[in-house]
Amino acid sequence: MNASDTDPTDTPALTIRSRDDPTTQVRLSDRYFPDEYGTGFAMDLRAEGLQARLGSVVTWLWDDEYLADFLDALAADFRGWEGERTWSTHHLALRAVFRPGGHVGLTWTLRPRSTREDSWAASVTTWLEGGEQLTALAADVRRFLDRGDPAGTR
Template structure:
């Protein structure tokens, strides 16, 4: 389930919670742009014993689109066999989707520093959503979050 966060003035975020364990979440926040070519944002992963955040995820206009990936998953609500994977151009955010019995989609969200980042760490959590309507809602919420704002 996705929860648009109430923000202050022009700042808002988006939280994705696992339907099977509400303590597991992914939060998109702190969106900003330097120019018309990109949107920068933070992704935070939370689970019991885990808190990880990448402050510098970038969506480029020429990048493969996270929203299109999520919309395709929603369209294929009857399922698919192999894992489907999306990652941004700099591999700071990766999403792997698998279809589970009972009409559910497991999304494994992985964050890591950009290639020039230090430490060589990565962290992942898995959220489970209902195929179809919840996936379509997620795609729409991510589209709204990433929508370009006037500079």
């Protein structure tokens, strides 16, 4: 994971690389705030033979669960869980599985038109350690999505 916001004129960006294959990555960038309830961003998926970009993914305060909260809950269960856990918003779905040895697979799926059957979808899976790496990812995602609201809206 790499949060890069060294140049104050740049918007924050976050790159999530797979532990086993650093060429497999997810990048969140171009953050914006459509209103006081949402955080939008562009998302890029990359893996061998795959490059996909969706210019507008929006998470909302009224989503069933906030993305950073979902990742925090996964990190809290660093000893593992059975089956899969999922989180989604309109154009993004995230599926988490736990494997022996403390590794967590996060499958990120982009779909520009979730209501149409003829729409494309692209997925990559990033593998992280279930403890410190997942905890750091949750913190990085929370910082990326942060509205900078002193009232602490999210």
